[in-house]
Amino acid sequence: MKQRYAFGISLMGILLGILLGTGRVAAQTTDDHNSADQGHGFTVNGQYYTCGSHWAADYDYDAALERTRTNNPALYQRMVARAAAHEKGERWSRTQGGGFFFNITDRANPENGFKEIEATLRYNGDSILIFVDDKDNATITDATIEALAKGLTKEVKAGPNTRNPNKGIVYNDIDIFGNPPINQKFEEHIASFLLTDIEEPPGLGGGGIIEGYFSPFDQTNRVGSNETNLLYIDSRQSLINRGQSATAIEGVIGTMAHEFQHLINYNRYQTAGGDVGAHWIYNEGLSEVASLRNGYFERDARSFLSSPNRFSYFSLPTGSADTILRGYERAMLWIHYLSERFGDDFLYKLTATSGQGIEPAKIALGGSDPTAIESVFAEFWVANYIRSDSKFQGDPKFRYQLDVTGTKAGTSGQQIPTTTKSSDVLLKGFAAYLPSYSRLNQNDPDAIKIRFNPAARNYIVHAVKVMSNAIEVQRLEVDQEYTFEKFNSMIFVIVNLYGDGNTVSWTVEGFTSGVDDYATNAGKLNIASIVPNPAQGEAQFNFNTAVAGSVNLTLYDVRGEAVQHVLEGVRYEAGKHSQSINVSDLPAGVYTARLQDEAGAVAVQQFVVVK
Numbered sequence: 001m002k003q004r005y006a007f008g009i010s011l012m013g014i015l016l017g018i019l020l021g022t023g024r025v026a027a028q029t030t031d032d033h034n035s036a037d038q039g040h041g042f043t044v045n046g047q048y049y050t051c052g053s054h055w056a057a058d059y060d061y062d063a064a065l066e067r068t069r070t071n072n073p074a075l076y077q078r079m080v081a082r083a084a085a086h087e088k089g090e091r092w093s094r095t096q097g098g099g100f101f102f103n104i105t106d107r108a109n110p111e112n113g114f115k116e117i118e119a120t121l122r123y124n125g126d127s128i129l130i131f132v133d134d135k136d137n138a139t140i141t142d143a144t145i146e147a148l149a150k151g152l153t154k155e156v157k158a159g160p161n162t163r164n165p166n167k168g169i170v171y172n173d174i175d176i177f178g179n180p181p182i183n184q185k186f187e188e189h190i191a192s193f194l195l196t197d198i199e200e201p202p203g204l205g206g207g208g209i210i211e212g213y214f215s216p217f218d219q220t221n222r223v224g225s226n227e228t229n230l231l232y233i234d235s236r237q238s239l240i241n242r243g244q245s246a247t248a249i250e251g252v253i254g255t256m257a258h259e260f261q262h263l264i265n266y267n268r269y270q271t272a273g274g275d276v277g278a279h280w281i282y283n284e285g286l287s288e289v290a291s292l293r294n295g296y297f298e299r300d301a302r303s304f305l306s307s308p309n310r311f312s313y314f315s316l317p318t319g320s321a322d323t324i325l326r327g328y329e330r331a332m333l334w335i336h337y338l339s340e341r342f343g344d345d346f347l348y349k350l351t352a353t354s355g356q357g358i359e360p361a362k363i364a365l366g367g368s369d370p371t372a373i374e375s376v377f378a379e380f381w382v383a384n385y386i387r388s389d390s391k392f393q394g395d396p397k398f399r400y401q402l403d404v405t406g407t408k409a410g411t412s413g414q415q416i417p418t419t420t421k422s423s424d425v426l427l428k429g430f431a432a433y434l435p436s437y438s439r440l441n442q443n444d445p446d447a448i449k450i451r452f453n454p455a456a457r458n459y460i461v462h463a464v465k466v467m468s469n470a471i472e473v474q475r476l477e478v479d480q481e482y483t484f485e486k487f488n489s490m491i492f493v494i495v496n497l498y499g500d501g502n503t504v505s506w507t508v509e510g511f512t513s514g515v516d517d518y519a520t521n522a523g524k525l526n527i528a529s530i531v532p533n534p535a536q537g538e539a540q541f542n543f544n545t546a547v548a549g550s551v552n553l554t555l556y557d558v559r560g561e562a563v564q565h566v567l568e569g570v571r572y573e574a575g576k577h578s579q580s581i582n583v584s585d586l587p588a589g590v591y592t593a594r595l596q597d598e599a600g601a602v603a604v605q606q607f608v609v610v611k
Helices: 011-019 053-057 061-071 073-087 142-153 169-177 246-272 280-293 321-351 359-365 372-386
Strands: 048-051 100-105 114-124 128-133 191-196 208-214 230-234 412-415 421-427 435-438 447-452 459-466 471-476 481-484 489-496 502-511 525-536 538-545 549-556 562-572 575-582 589-597 602-609
Touching: 048 246, 048 321, 053 208, 053 280, 061 073, 061 114, 073 100, 073 114, 100 191, 114 142, 114 191, 128 142, 142 169, 142 246, 169 246, 169 280, 169 321, 191 246, 208 246, 230 246, 246 280, 246 321, 280 321, 321 359, 321 372, 359 372, 372 459, 372 471, 372 489, 412 549, 412 562, 421 489, 435 502, 447 489, 459 481, 489 502, 525 589, 538 549, 538 589, 562 575
Parallel strands: 048 208, 128 191, 191 230, 412 435, 525 602
Antiparallel strands: 100 114, 114 128, 208 230, 421 502, 435 489, 447 481, 447 502, 459 471, 459 489, 525 538, 538 575, 549 562, 549 589, 589 602
């Protein structure tokens, strides 16, 4: 049975409002937040937004305190004095002007250790407090604070994935994930949010912006700790620099939902006593889902899914900004899929479940079948290819209700071989590989026989048969031969079930079935010209369709691998059409353009890219 907070206006709360004279209760606003925010994802200016909670958890606070003692002894003495006051029961350190002091680690200038922020209390509600750094206090408007308070405590963005639009993110998060720790300074308030300029550390990478974080150091009573449930929210890049627009405010509310889950996760997972490093992908994934379940769609997973065998799936992302971003995408995908499939009670269990790889999900799922979660993980990868494609009408476990993928999982496109061909791939830990077979010209075989061979470790394969008007999924047994005919393309989703490498091999043989003669479709569809050819930068593809319907246009390199999906299921009327294609990112060489309509007619033409 989950514990729940009970809320009401207490005498202590009234007294607190009197004592903290700068606070006020925000009225509800009537702002309509209709446009989706990119939040943690890439924005139009190329910046990406991330969470600094793991960055805060890994920080060396002892070293920062020593640097502060050495480089800024006056500040260090004030921090010591505030810690002593906390010991005596003085819950806040007040400035002379009636504001409040906060200690923050100076990440942009690590040599400084800690820095001191003076802030004003702008919202004092029954359950949360909102403070604003005095450097930004005059800029942050009352309307912005009111909108943030409304999103925190009263109303969130309504959508198909929203848990309850008539509750704020604080209450929705608690209902889903459980209780945060008891607030040390104000037990009658659940948490405080501090709007301040979060300056990025030098090593974060170009374009990286930390939008918010939770620091477990504030849960201690050590010198420098703020000793309260405090969540840090960026006031500059996320809010002020974006004009405090409705879209910017939505993004910040989504971030608040994300960070508040970290506070809950700290309380419940620390109690469980697991490995915090191994828990990273679950903690961040749960926080991403916290945003989604409050109606805020903050990122998609296109960067990671473009190369699903690039990383070990559950590895901690370190290094470049690109790697960190893909780590967030991995986290969101897995937990969002589990959320849709198993619901909020599963998320509640998962929040406090320890282990590595798929083990936490296995424990949270429970049941007597120890391999059930392995099947779920493989089915998750199939869903990352099918997404929410309306052509698939099978088991809903292979689809997303709210599609956060951005693109389908990247495939390794190959031409159907005319003779038996052996292939193999080294799969990274818990990663996937998706070989795809299709006809590049009318003389290619139109059917295949395929067999996957036993490997050193278990793996699971699903076949995804893509036809003009339907998609079918079939799980394959290892070391058994299968025959597939009458398809536009065959995709095989191979999933490693172990945390380290696993080499998978298979044989495939193409043959002509005689059941679907593409030659009879000749003349119905053609690529009239590719201009210029050779192309440099951009090319114009001119093609003709004889009947109305959807078409696919894919570019292949000389190895037969798909390098660009130009058109996917785009509908055209019968007639002449043109499509401009950016080829500037393609290496110089010879390429094949393959055009296919929903009736199965295929047209191909080669062209050259030069630099």
